[in-house]
Amino acid sequence: MDKYRDSKKITDTAPDFYGEPLITLPDPDSYAMSIRATALVFADPASLRLLEYIERIAPSDATALIIGETGTGKELVARQVHKLSLRQNGPFIAINCGAFSESLVESELFGHERGAFTGALNARTGWFEAANGGTLFLDEIGDLPLSAQVKILRVLQEREVVRIGSRTAVPIDVRLIAATNINLAEAVQAGRFREDLYYRLNVAALDLLPLRERPGDILPLVWYFIERYGKRLKLNNVNLSADAEHALLDYAWPGNIRELENIIHHALLVSKNGNISTGDLHLNPDFGISQRRRSATTKGSSSLKSLENALATLYEQPAENLFDAIEEAVIRTAYAYCESNQVQTGRLLGISRNILRHRLKRYGYLT
Ligand SMILES: Nc1ncnc2c1ncn2[C@@H]1O[C@H](COP(=O)(O)OP(=O)(O)O)[C@@H](O)[C@H]1O
Numbered sequence: 222m223d224k225y226r227d228s229k230k231i232t233d234t235a236p237d238f239y240g241e242p243l244i245t246l247p248d249p250d251s252y253a254m255s256i257r258a259t260a261l262v263f264a265d266p267a268s269l270r271l272l273e274y275i276e277r278i279a280p281s282d283a284t285a286l287i288i289g290e291t292g293t294g295k296e297l298v299a300r301q302v303h304k305l306s307l308r309q310n311g312p313f314i315a316i317n318c319g320a321f322s323e324s325l326v327e328s329e330l331f332g333h334e335r336g337a338f339t340g341a342l343n344a345r346t347g348w349f350e351a352a353n354g355g356t357l358f359l360d361e362i363g364d365l366p367l368s369a370q371v372k373i374l375r376v377l378q379e380r381e382v383v384r385i386g387s388r389t390a391v392p393i394d395v396r397l398i399a400a401t402n403i404n405l406a407e408a409v410q411a412g413r414f415r416e417d418l419y420y421r422l423n424v425a426a427l428d429l430l431p432l433r434e435r436p437g438d439i440l441p442l443v444w445y446f447i448e449r450y451g452k453r454l455k456l457n458n459v460n461l462s463a464d465a466e467h468a469l470l471d472y473a474w475p476g477n478i479r480e481l482e483n484i485i486h487h488a489l490l491v492s493k494n495g496n497i498s499t500g501d502l503h504l505n506p507d508f509g510i511s512q513r514r515r516s517a518t519t520k521g522s523s524s525l526k527s528l529e530n531a532l533a534t535l536y537e538q539p540a541e542n543l544f545d546a547i548e549e550a551v552i553r554t555a556y557a558y559c560e561s562n563q564v565q566t567g568r569l570l571g572i573s574r575n576i577l578r579h580r581l582k583r584y585g586y587l588t
Pocket residue numbers: 256257258259260261262263289290291292293294295296297298478479482
């Protein structure tokens with residue numbers, strides 16, 4: 222277990238029984254920030270696949286959409302994308318769209334001129350302008366009112382912002398990363414989220430699995446937080462009883478990594494000289510029997526299952542030419558996912574380039 226304690230560099234390796242590297246950003250202590258946002262622990266095969274994908278899309282300027290339950294590390298991943306991008310020296314600005322009232326959110330994002338509305342005593346730059354040359358992370362994007370959604374789409378397309386009350390457009394160079402813990406596709410269906418913005422955001426989709434579906438991350442994270450908090454509490458030799466370890470592995474982690482971090486911090490505070498036993502773990506008894514085993518479906522098959530459910534909903538109110546509409550949706554989303562690359566889209570869907578081009582023409586993408 223001691224090997225968990227020396228994980229400082231990206232190249233560090235995890236304990237033998239995982240056989241997978243454990244990833245942390247270099248020297249988290251050199252950051253003035255708290256533990257948040259300074260380190261990434263990825264050990265489960267599913268997380269390693271995600272990490273590889275992050276590394277692949279980060280250097281591009283592609284807009285990304287991060288999807289995951291609360292506490293799964295969405296903000297941390299967004300920071301990682303920024304750090305691995307060519308914008309790494311520019312600002313990274315994180316905004317929670319749910320934190321502003323509907324009337325304020327547009328002025329926060331786009332800024333306003335003096336006198337633009339009652340109470341606008343001074344001009345103010347918005348977050349898009351503040352993030353110029355860097356990355357803007359919009360958390361809880363599903364909370365944005367439709368009017369702000371239209372404006373964001375325009376900013377992305379025109380690459381300029383117009384402050385409220387102004388007629389002049391300010392050119393901006395910002396990469397947008399959005400995150401959501403709700404199913405945006407459903408929000409689109411329900412008319413609460415604009416479909417065009419959804420496709421524009423969803424160019425690179427980063428799915429963060431709940432912790433219970435990537436069990437290989439649990440112990441590396443436990444030891445990572447033991448190391449971090451143990452240092453603060455001046456506990457040098459922390460020990461985890463076998464029972465405590467089982468309880469952590471069997472727990473369903475409804476609050477994901479944020480919850481795990483709190484549980485470990487608390488356990489260290491109440492433990493006797495750093496000997497953590499089951500009684501020190503403040504686990505919610507309702508989630509004690511891991512749902513992991515029950516929901517041990519692979520991500521692919523559970524995604525297919527949700528697709529089938531979505532289809533079943535469509536069958537309840539069948540549209541005209543339903544098959545064509547579904548086929549079009551499949552091809553359009555794949556084409557957007559592959560950043561309009563025909564060869565990759567064909568390969569992804571397993572269809573010939575001829576068929577693909579024929580469909581793309583029909584949908585008006587090609588002339
Ligand atoms: N892979 C990870 N490795 C280490 N710490 C993580 C990881 N993912 C998340 N965390 C930590 O868990 C907490 C929640 O992460 P955060 O990015 O705020 O989640 P979300 O935005 O999805 O709610 C933060 O303290 C973060 O540093």
